[in-house]
Amino acid sequence: MAYVAIADRDHEHHLHDPQTFITKYIWSQDHKVIAIQYGITAISVGVLAMILSAMMRLQLAFPDVFSFITPNNYYQFVTMHGMIMVIYLLTALFLGGFGNFLIPLMCGARDMVFPYVNMLSFWVYLLSVIILMASFFVPGGPTGAGWTLYPPQSILPGTPGTDWGILFMLISLAVFIVAFTMGGLNYVTTVLQARCRGMTLMRMPLSVWGIFVATILGLLAFPALLVSAVMMILDKTIGTSFFIPAVLSMGESLDHLGGSPILFQHLFWFFGHPEVYIVALPAFGIISDLISTHARKNIFGYRMMVWAIVAIGALSFVVWAHHMYVSGMNPYFGFFFATTTLIIAIPTAIKVYNWVLTLWQGNIRFTVPMMFAIGFIFTFTHGGLTGLFLGNVTVDLPLSDTYFVVGHFHMVMGVSPVLAVFGAIYHWFPKISGRMFNETLGKWHFWLTFLGTYSIYLPMHYLGILGVPRRYYANGITDFIPESAQTMNVGITIAALLVAVVQIIFFVNIIWSLRNGKKADSNPWGATTLEWQTPDTPPKHGNWGPELPVVYRWAYDYSVPGQSLDFIPQTEPHHGHDSVDDEDKDKK
Amino acid sequence: MSQETNATALPVGVTGVVTDWSGDKQAFHVPWGKAMMWIFLLSDTFIFTSFLTGYMHVRTSTTVPWPNPSEVFALTIAGHHIPLILIAIMTFILITSSGTMALAVNYGYRRDRKKTMLLMLATAAFGAMFVSMQAFEWTKLIVDEGVRPWGNPMGAAQFGACFFMITGFHGLHVSIGVIYLSIVAFKVYRGDYESRGYEIVEIVGLYWHFVDLVWVFIFALFYLW
Numbered sequence: 135m136a137y138v139a140i141a142d143r144d145h146e147h148h149l150h151d152p153q154t155f156i157t158k159y160i161w162s163q164d165h166k167v168i169a170i171q172y173g174i175t176a177i178s179v180g181v182l183a184m185i186l187s188a189m190m191r192l193q194l195a196f197p198d199v200f201s202f203i204t205p206n207n208y209y210q211f212v213t214m215h216g217m218i219m220v221i222y223l224l225t226a227l228f229l230g231g232f233g234n235f236l237i238p239l240m241c242g243a244r245d246m247v248f249p250y251v252n253m254l255s256f257w258v259y260l261l262s263v264i265i266l267m268a269s270f271f272v273p274g275g276p277t278g279a280g281w282t283l284y285p286p287q288s289i290l291p292g293t294p295g296t297d298w299g300i301l302f303m304l305i306s307l308a309v310f311i312v313a314f315t316m317g318g319l320n321y322v323t324t325v326l327q328a329r330c331r332g333m334t335l336m337r338m339p340l341s342v343w344g345i346f347v348a349t350i351l352g353l354l355a356f357p358a359l360l361v362s363a364v365m366m367i368l369d370k371t372i373g374t375s376f377f378i379p380a381v382l383s384m385g386e387s388l389d390h391l392g393g394s395p396i397l398f399q400h401l402f403w404f405f406g407h408p409e410v411y412i413v414a415l416p417a418f419g420i421i422s423d424l425i426s427t428h429a430r431k432n433i434f435g436y437r438m439m440v441w442a443i444v445a446i447g448a449l450s451f452v453v454w455a456h457h458m459y460v461s462g463m464n465p466y467f468g469f470f471f472a473t474t475t476l477i478i479a480i481p482t483a484i485k486v487y488n489w490v491l492t493l494w495q496g497n498i499r500f501t502v503p504m505m506f507a508i509g510f511i512f513t514f515t516h517g518g519l520t521g522l523f524l525g526n527v528t529v530d531l532p533l534s535d536t537y538f539v540v541g542h543f544h545m546v547m548g549v550s551p552v553l554a555v556f557g558a559i560y561h562w563f564p565k566i567s568g569r570m571f572n573e574t575l576g577k578w579h580f581w582l583t584f585l586g587t588y589s590i591y592l593p594m595h596y597l598g599i600l601g602v603p604r605r606y607y608a609n610g611i612t613d614f615i616p617e618s619a620q621t622m623n624v625g626i627t628i629a630a631l632l633v634a635v636v637q638i639i640f641f642v643n644i645i646w647s648l649r650n651g652k653k654a655d656s657n658p659w660g661a662t663t664l665e666w667q668t669p670d671t672p673p674k675h676g677n678w679g680p681e682l683p684v685v686y687r688w689a690y691d692y693s694v695p696g697q698s699l700d701f702i703p704q705t706e707p708h709h710g711h712d713s714v715d716d717e718d719k720d721k722k
Numbered sequence: 723m724s725q726e727t728n729a730t731a732l733p734v735g736v737t738g739v740v741t742d743w744s745g746d747k748q749a750f751h752v753p754w755g756k757a758m759m760w761i762f763l764l765s766d767t768f769i770f771t772s773f774l775t776g777y778m779h780v781r782t783s784t785t786v787p788w789p790n791p792s793e794v795f796a797l798t799i800a801g802h803h804i805p806l807i808l809i810a811i812m813t814f815i816l817i818t819s820s821g822t823m824a825l826a827v828n829y830g831y832r833r834d835r836k837k838t839m840l841l842m843l844a845t846a847a848f849g850a851m852f853v854s855m856q857a858f859e860w861t862k863l864i865v866d867e868g869v870r871p872w873g874n875p876m877g878a879a880q881f882g883a884c885f886f887m888i889t890g891f892h893g894l895h896v897s898i899g900v901i902y903l904s905i906v907a908f909k910v911y912r913g914d915y916e917s918r919g920y921e922i923v924e925i926v927g928l929y930w931h932f933v934d935l936v937w938v939f940i941f942a943l944f945y946l947w
Contacts, residue, residue, distance in 0.1 A: 315762070319762055327749065327750065327752075327757050335744070357771075361772035361773055364887070374880070374887075391785070404772075
């Protein structure tokens with residue numbers, strides 16, 4: 135039975151039109167409002183996580199000064215900082231925030247395919263955040279098990295938060311996964327099934343490709359986390375022994391017998407490694423669009439960029455045990471996982487080369503989003519190269535659980551996605567708000583953040599090679615660590631506090647510009663993609679006015695020779711003929 | 723039904739796949755709801771796969787012998803000791819319900835609302851029977867045999883833990899399916915889908931067949947191993 139595509143039956147497709155303030159801004163089913171709700175919630179918890187990291191840094195630099203940071207508090211800060219940043223900030227912001235805002239606009243849809251489910255997704259996400267925040271106020275405080283929550287320690291006495299904190303954490307994660315699934319199904323279905331006329335998959339902007347593949351990864355990876363959370367809740371509450379072997383706790387033998395802690399690690403990292411790419415792939419896509427737009431040059435090797443995203447996504451499911459080299463495994467497994475891990479370097483390197491080749495001979499405009507995009511190339515390359523060290527079993531073993539690892543993943547998974555987030559917010563701010571931000575403040579924000587984060591994480595690699603262990607409350611006096619390491623710790627802390635404080639510039643800029651910024655044109659950057667071609671800025675409910683857009687070309691027609699403008703929007707027909715299906719002529 | 727736009731002959735086979743994926747508007751010629759159900763089921767597959775691999779892992783790593791499922795799940799009926807008889811009947815019922823579901827989809831596309839509704843209710847009834855028998859099985863294990871999630875008299879503690887967790891999660895899926903089927907059956911009968919078409923019956927059917935298929939794996943890996 136031939137199914138009539140939505141793009142062909144525009145007039146039958148009724149949107150839920152908002153009536154009142156509440157349906158417009160609170161219980162909204164509009165993808166743009168949901169995106170902003172996701173964004174505000176995620177950034178709010180992200181600020182909290184940043185404050186936690188500042189407390190950790192204070193403790194590490196000045197171990198005896200702050201009496202309110204006890205060892206238990208410290209571990210709780212470590213845990214909550216990691217979990218919030220990875221899941222409740224980055225995953226929610228990239229997929230719930232940017233995914234929601236960009237997918238319908240860039241694909242030429244009026245909204246997500248199931249707006250009601252999309253709305254529920256946000257509210258369930260908010261519920262998971264509330265449960266997580268509630269864990270700060272339960273007896274014993276939040277869990278201090280480390281963001282990986284490894285059993286048995288995460289649920290046995292001695293670790294902070296084993297009474298209630300760990301339960302709240304696990305329940306919050308399960309609720310988050312429900313929320314993500316509702317949103318994620320929408321994003322994938324929208325990309326696959328609700329594009330406008332002429333928008334083939336190979337004409338989609340790379341931002342959509344990155345978010346699309348990352349969402350698929352999430353839909354396939356979060357189930358493993360859900361299952362491990364369910365099993366651990368059962369272990370904790372009714373005394374099953376999935377993860378707990380025969381164990382002595384506080385000098386007494388527990389009732390548990392025969393469980394496997396390694397099982398948790400496998401399940402956790404089967405989720406955990408794709409999670410890295412759930413955060414990285416949207417950043418890749420966004421950076422590609424930012425670089426192409428602000429260098430006024432088509433992205434180099436578009437098809438390769440797409441296939442690299444797909445290849446990285448697929449490979450990310452067969453590398454998880456590289457997080458577990460120290461847990462011990464058959465040497466052949468170590469060989470396998472080291473090999474697959476290093477193979478990921480190939481598509482990743484393709485992407486980095488292509489970004490650089492896009493810049494080459496481009497008409498580069500040093501706008502604020504472009505600065506963040508170029509900064510991303512530096513931090514990501516840096517973090518990727520140290521990843522090669524850690525992907526090798528024999529190199530990983532001495533470096534594991536040192537500050538080298540902290541430096542590595544904060545470069546690749548902390549700073550890089552955050553730079554992409556800032557770049558993206560500055561880039562799309564005119565479309566979201568209808569106003570321009572302050573360029574000078576934006577540049578200050580970039581330089582202080584970029585240089586500041588570099589001076590936090592670069593020295594950490596050195597500390598790691600010295601052998602300074604991570605997750606220690608206080609290092610004390612040890613034979614193998616020179617005293618100068620503590621001096622470096624102080625330096626890192628000063629840089630970290632500085633970076634935390636300069637984020638105020640960002641918030642001031644955003645809030646000031648919302649009221650006082652210059653009115654933005656509908657297409658201030660001269661970009662080709664569909665979201666800049668909307669009839670209204672910011673786009674109204676339904677995005678496109680009476681008629682859906684029609685796409686005639688790929689998303690990267692910048693500086694085409696012989697044209698008066700240095701960009702051709704995707705909606706511009708080819709000269710002489712206006713067939714939608716006249717494909718690929720422009721890509722050769 | 724407005725079928726006029728895409729009614730031209732579509733290429734088949736590999737060419738068809740390439741055409742679909744390189745075309746605009748949509749990759750699959752199916753309604754949004756059906757595409758979304760497929761993707762959801764793919765995600766759900768990973769949940770059950772994680773449960774089952776987790777179960778297989780603890781079964782092979784535990785130090786205490788695993789109870790023999792054939793013995794644990796045997797019933798004595800009229801003096802005969804029959805291994806796995808209840809599970810066999812449950813499996814038969816669930817597979818049968820897949821048959822009635824397939825018929826319901828067929829009658830749905832023929833727009834025979836009454837037969838569709840009756841077949842969907844029959845499917846839901848089979849599902850309810852399945853859950854009831856599962857409740858009976860749980861009661862027997864808990865009350866008569868002393869199996870608990872944290873231990874049992876027959877062997878490894880993980881036996882009960884895995885059993886209650888996996889069959890519980892599957893039973894939850896069946897129960898949700900029964901509710902889902904009943905609601906859609908009612909709406910079919912009321913004529914809610916006259917203008918939109920009856921793909922919804924097939925979407926419910928996808929979910930239901932998936933739940934049946936998962937049971938086959940649970941049956942093979944938990945009861946027969």
